[in-house]
Amino acid sequence: MNVPMAPALFIDNVSLFYGEKLALDKVSFTVSRGECVILLGPNGAGKSSLFSLITRLYDTREGAIEIAGFNLKRHSTKALGRLGVVFQQSTLDMDLSVERNLLYHADLHGLGRKLANTRICEELERQAMFERRHETVRQLNGGHRRRVEIARALLHKPDVLLLDEPTVGLDMPSRKAIVDYVHQLSTTQNIAVLWATHLVDEIFATDQLIILHKGIIRYQGSVQQLLETTAMPSVASAFQHLTKGEK
């Protein structure tokens, strides 16, 4: 049961230090259901650090994070149960089959075997991976592994889907397929999507945008507003302008 009217993801004044080094400085934003928010930032901007906080790999010491209305610190299990994650680095077990990887995830989320099997069929069919469910992950190429990871992240029907640079290392057709699919997801399944990337060509005109640089949010708003505010002809040049030439 979700907390009524709460945003799917609420980040409030979150800061993170690695020793003396400031990685995130008072970061605040929300992501609503049905919305696709692109977290754009050059390498080292703090995107992965923010994801580590949202997934509670690190504890939030300053600020607060709520997922579907549940405070991540106080109600971590409820909050994490509403989160689907695709990490930058593959987290699939290479020696297990696609199906076995998904069953493992279903077990960790407490899904019964019957429901899990139904959802696995649904998600793999959507990703055109059903026929390959018995193959080990090692046998799949990078694009197909990513599809399996997205299917896995959606298995428990999360409110929020986090994707941390999911297209890194993929060829153009695979990248396009994933970008299109995830953008569709936010509207067709009413999921809040937070997509971290440093590639401006993954942004749709309808997306909300957060530009993060050196742990500070430099811009928040729509693509259109960004172009108007910065008076730049493209997102790429606006991004370059805001991050002072650093890509």
Place this chain on the structure above:
Amino acid sequence: MNPLHALRALRGVVTRELLRFVHQRERFVSALVRPLVWLFIFAAGFRSTLGLSPTPPYETYILYEDYITPGLVGMIQLFNGMQSSLSMVYDREMGNMRTLLVSPLPRWFLLVAKLLAGTLVSVLQAYAFLLVAWFYDVRAPIEGYLTLLPALVLAGLMLGALGLLLSSFIEQLENFAGVMNFVIFPMFFLSTALYPLWKLQESSQLLPVLAQYNPFSQAVELIRFALYGQFNAYACAYTLASLALFLSAAVIGYNPSKGMMQKKGGKQ
């Protein structure tokens, strides 16, 4: 925590661990060959040089192979515990660990599930070794193989918890060699696995004291007595206390707010 959810998660973790064990046949073979080399070669060589007087649980003179067998069972569990630790560090480096850590269950439960899964594997390995030893004529009373089970579970849990604790400190796979040198070898050689305490007392005053306080010694004694249908209350209590200590420290180590990971800003 919903009990049904917890059971399903436990099933998932145990199944994954068993599948990995089945897929890694060389791991099973090496887990079996290591103690068998000690039994077939080391024990045979030392049989004539080490005279063992009857001490509990043995009621008469025994062959060195009989003495060393419970120690080798403990060795299997010690190595399995460290293997689990190694696989935790590997999973953390490869990123697989994140699947587990971001699941909607308390950290302590996830660690206990990992621990139970690892213990199950070590118990299977121990019985496989005892079966081979049986054919080598190293035999305990039949009922001993049954009374051994709870002792193996407790010893496996304790040594697995030690492995979990170590894995929370080890940042990189390369650092694991240090565990071999500074944990496994001292724990094994400074224990009653290969020689009884009174033998150590003949040659040193300090070593038997250290061996007595070594949790691995107590785990071996628990196994030794259980294999002969007897219960060593002191060894059991010591092993239980060690388990509680190691597991609590491991839970703290993996706690995102208090653990080593947060302090290091390391990856999980």
